[in-house]
Amino acid sequence: MSPLSALRRVRAYGGQFALLAVLAMVTALLVTGVPRIADRLTAEGLRQYLSAQPATQRDILYTADQGGSGPSVKGASARAGKLAELHQAMPEPLRRVTGEQWYAAQTAFLTTRGPDLVAARLRVELGLRTVSGVREAATLTDGRWPTDDPEPDSPVEVALAVDVARQLGLKVGSRLVMSVLGPDGESEVQRTAVVVTGVFAATDPKGGIWDSLPTPLRVAPPIGDGPFLAVAVTSDAQIDGVTWPVTYSWRYRVDSGRLDARDLAAVSAAAAEITRNRPPELRLSQGVDLLLDDFADSLTASRTLLAVISAGVLATLAGLVGLAAALSVRRRRAEFVLLRARGGSSGTVAGRSLVEALLVIPAAVAVGWVVGLLLPGSSTGAAWPVPVVALLITAALPVLALASRGGGPGSRQDVVSARPSVRRLTAEVTVLVVAVLAAFLLRRRGLADDGTVDPLLVSVPVLLAVAAALVALRVYPWPVRLAGNLAARSRGSVAFLGLARAGRGSATAPLVVVVIAVATAAFCGVVSTGIGAGRDRAATRAVPGDALITADGFAPDTRDRFAELAGIRAVMPLLAQTGQPVFPDAQRQAADLADVSVLMVDGPAFARVVADAQLAVDLPAALTGPVPADGPVPALVSPAVAADLTAAGLTEPFVQVQGGRYAFRPAGTVDDFPLLTGAGDRFVVLAWPARPAFAERPLAPTGFLLAGTVTDRAALQRIGDDGQRRYHETGLVTGGAPDRPSVLTTWAQARADLGGRGVNGLLSFAFVAGTGGAVLLGLLAIAFAVLAGARSRGQVLSRLRTLGLSRRQWRGLLALELAPLVGTAVLTGAVVGALLPVLLNPVLGLAEFTGGAPVQVRFEPGLVGGIVGLGALALGFAVAVEALNNRRMRLGEVLRLGEES
Structure with missing residues (x-):
């Protein structure tokens, strides 16, 4: 076929080729633009990260x-x-x-x-x-x-x-x-x-x-x-x-x-x-x-997440390209059958399709490549994916045309459900086994140690989504057919006809693509929520209240001044010191133990602050209960300190706080405790003494934890600076007023610091682009699922309309036919996307995004609402696509012109 004839064929089927061209352009844009944007966000994050570090590091x-x-x-x-x-x-x-x-x-x-x-x-x-x-x-x-x-x-x-x-x-x-x-x-x-x-x-x-x-x-x-x-x-x-x-x-x-x-x-x-x-x-x-290694670890984790999300989006795009090419071949099946009947070989059919694809796809890929290069970022990425994309999408149409057989006018694929062939069942079982084996191997060996993106990790989510879609494809027609049998015994034909057609399960490929897309979106949502919750816990560990103000010391009456400030509802004094010795009694030299970090808190006041701030902090009863008037105070110790005390035989040791010795009684062992960020593995948390008469001098807090509405930071800062100045002037220390102001940190500020620098920009881009792109592509895949059966549905609806089916009943029949398919795809994708982070959490390195706090990926109640909303949106979109297609086809002409018109 000459190029001019091919150009006329492209014009005749302009809508189908336009769809393939758009998909090719989007794919080229993604493989070109995403690495550029990722490089730009990485460079910005690296600059922010280094600028925020102290000069000593x-x-x-x-x-x-x-x-x-x-x-x-x-x-x-x-x-x-x-x-x-x-x-x-x-x-x-x-x-x-x-x-x-x-x-x-x-x-x-x-x-x-x-x-x-x-x-x-x-x-x-x-x-x-x-x-x-x-x-x-x-x-x-x-x-x-x-x-x-x-x-x-x-x-x-x-x-x-x-x-x-x-x-x-x-x-x-x-x-x-x-x-x-x-x-x-x-x-x-x-x-x-x-x-x-x-x-x-x-x-x-x-x-x-x-x-x-x-x-x-x-x-x-x-x-x-x-x-x-x-x-x-x-x-x-x-x-x-x-x-x-x-x-x-x-x-x-x-x-x-x-x-x-x-x-x-x-x-x-x-x-x-x-x-x-x-x-x-x-x-x-x-x-x-050390700084660069920490950033490199975070960057590797973020790039791994971006690669997993990108793989899901690209797999969805690949499925859409296949669906678009298959739809084009299906619409031109009569033409291909006629070519073969006139003596043309399969090579002739494939050659015509290849020439037509060459007129459209490479140009569309070039446009996507140019647009991708115009996005802000560096051009350091490899260029080889662009010609690969052009080659694969160009070859999709002739390959499917070559594989097309039969199906000419008069064929009825909608009458009975087709029995899957042995070859197809073998391929599906193979995919399922490979997916399970890949997931097992990934959990067993972990990530690659060279800092690059692990190909196995990138492929496992897509394989699991495909395997789950294939299982759902085999399972979901059974309950639908059962419901159809029940509907056959009831009055009315709408429910019976809708469920009968839905039970045949003919839209296989679109279901797989929708599952991959929804799984990618759900994965982004669950991981993003898990990271956010981990950052919340890390911020709460640093500031377990609405605000924390610290200094070298405060005058003891500073607590009352904070309490009198408008908006402040609870105040807890605290005293933190590092490198303090442990003594066996009140007189002798220090015990042969390493120094410890000491944190002294007012337990009941701490509980009031936490409750008012509505933060999830577990305070042991040893701190919140009554404190003895004299004698040892209850304390929580780290496992390392507990082991040393046991080995030394000390049951009521002393620890030095602001020059005085305080006896304490270990009442529990904890791995960490709020307000002890950076304290290491040797710490002691003391309950604030009821009467520190046995101390050498009064206790002066080094900080206050506040609960309330922090609207006037300047007022808090003034009270803190004044309290620190009076601490230095009341004889508790020798010297004049300090020059360094007290440090005020709010919970919101601590939370923002965890997500405001480093690779967070790259991470946010991955989640937003992955969720948005996957949802849009999933809706497009649902449109393909609708269009795949549009011809047969058009004939059925035309006959039923001539028999008196109302417009309302027609819409109900459409909803009943499409709801099982859409619901199964959305639900399967959501379940896979929610389980993927649980399965892959040990190898994703998500703690790199939360300051070291572990990320607990779990099922969130909000996911249910998201699934229901996405399912309703998808079903409404499917019905709208069907309605538009029926209006374009003019159902009255379907009966006169035939199925393949």
């Missing part, structure tokens, strides 16, 4: 010490050149992604006195620091920078940040004395004069140059009874003249903009390599390899 820091026996000879300036040397020595993948870099020299902190310090009680220790690029990153507000050429025996010149100068009451010209104290802590072994020559403001306070701890931009609050710490900026020459210890550091920041997700493994391996091969004279601190 995402920076590579080399340090070296110099003794304090005498002045160094241009030590600071000489070591500045090592910044480029160490960078050049890094492995190429790591060197390529490092951006900003700084060299610094830092002296030890010395006791500092001066007439301009703001209060006599203010204990301050000052350290001197020189940083490369500091003068470019700051602007002088007063005075000048320290000189690079100091006079002999002149005071050390320093510059202070604006906030540091204000908090310490210093200004340009202020003179200080830095003293090295003797062993007694009072006598001066050495003293150095210091003069403030400048005050500066940071151009960008969030810039990486200020990330070294403690930062030069503010005064560090005291730890316990310690002094305030401040850092003054000076020059290399000034540092070279000091006689006490100096630490040199070279810091490199990994630039997230230079890091690509494909380079994660190489960069992580390079970071681990420099840790192993560091120069012996240097110390190295870096957490880049």
